[in-house]
Amino acid sequence: MSAATTKTALIEEGHWLTVRDCKRVLVLVHTMTFAQRLKEVFNLLEGDLRIQVVFTAPPHAFGNGVTHYLRSLGITPVPWEEALRADFDLALTAGSRGVHELRAPVVRISHGAGHNKLLTDRSLLAPGETRWPGMLSRQHLLHDGRVVPAAVVYAHERSLKELARSCPEALPVARVAGDPCVDRIMAAVPNRQRYRDALGMAAGERLVVVSSTWGPASAFGRIDALLPQLLGQLPAGYRVALLLHPNVFAGHGTWQVHSWLAGCGGRGVAVIPPEVDWQPLLIAADWVIGDHGSLSAYGTLTDATMLLTSGPQREIAAYSPAALLAAAAPVISPLHPLDAQLQYAARTRRHGQYERVAASLSSVPGRFHQRMRSIVYELLGLGEPARPVVVPPLPQPSPLAEWELSVNQEWLGRAVGA
Secondary structure, three states: OOOHHHOOHHHHOOOOOOOOOOEEEEEEOOOHHHHHHHHHHHHHHOOOOOEEEEEEOOOOOOOOOHHHHHHHOOOOOEOHHHHHHOEOOEEEEOOOOOHHHOEOOEEEEOOOOOOOEEOOOHHHOOOOOOOOEHHHOHHHHEEOOEEOOOEEEEOOOHHHHHHHHHOHHHHHHEEEOOOHHHHHHHHHHHHHHHHHHHHOOOOOOEEEEEEEOOOOOOOHHHHHHHHHHHHHOOOOOEEEEEEEOHHHHHHHOHHHHHHHOHHHOOOOEEEOOOOOOOHHHHHHOOEEEEOOOHHHHHHOOOOOEEEEOOOOHHHEOOOOHHHHHHOOOOEOOOOOOHHHHHHHHHHHOOOOOOHHHHHOOOOOOOOHHHHHHHHHHHHHOOOOOOOOOOOOOOOOOOOHHHHEOOOOOOOHHHHOOO
16 A cells, blocks of 8 residues: 555545645644643634544653543544645744744744743753743744744733843744633623532632642642642641642653542542633632742632742742732741631732733733734734624533542542543
8 A cells, every 4th residue: 555545535635525726724732731722722623614624643741641631622643754745834833942944934832821931851952041931932932943833823022022132033923812711700700609619619619730740849749848838737627629730640650640639539539631611620729829830820810819839949930920929929937837827828818919810811801812813813814704703601520539549449440440
């Protein structure tokens, strides 16, 4: 059988397809985190018979679970090697790996709250070169001195000022569209009680959400210090939910993560799977204990009281949402009872305490989906559909009990599809 006949129909550029003469859009899904953000973009193309969307999962250290997640959406990704050999009218990505090899104009979007983490691989820097977050760094935007993306989409106008200092060559392709998570959370905050009911929160119960990014300085990287407080210092009436970055599961494996948390079995601690929408959990929370990750910053949009674990200040970009939050939120200490610290933070919370953080997340709140659709259609050379953008509401969460660790862990096989 020849190499040509083994290609998928989507790569054959319409030869085997029923609906033809479509503009072809390639979506690069490197990780679960990228998948969840890109979903906000490729869903904008629904119902348009002029566009064929093709998905691929390029190799990535945190790529575990991506193909399974895409298949759960009814998507069969094409092999990365085939995608590289095909022509597309546009490519959508939330990462930079491999995009310079594509035969298509590339749209790069952010995958988190602002640009918090500075470039970690110092080997990419010239002596004395300033470290910038990935979406602002020359290393992630240029290849052989050439700007790779046809458009780089930022959430805030402030990023353009930073880009003028970090990589001015990319300014002509920079766009500002806002942040989809900001828009969704702000629209869904009035549904807080509905989410709490769906989670199974009884009257008088209080929900503590612990959010963690990935890496050794994250809350989960130091979970041995935090767990005793969660398990031994919270009285009856508290429920605990752990929202871990998908890279934690992809890097270590779901079995290993739950194995490390086996001591929580039967203690009412819910570990939220990486494919579950985390936004209703944040909205439903009474307190959010977070680190320097994006979810902590998004928590400032809700009614929850924020507390932080100690974080790596030198790894965080100045004036990023994470830096602003670190200057505004109280930090928990292992030397004092956790219940007392939660109550103190709630009692002393000031009106507008997190306003600067929330305002730093998007300079055009409520407008991401409309602006993003305009960018995509402009680059495709197509007129936009003659209808408003429809953004589905956030899904109702499952009861926390479904995600709580049990003593014998019998539910694990069902949770991970074994």
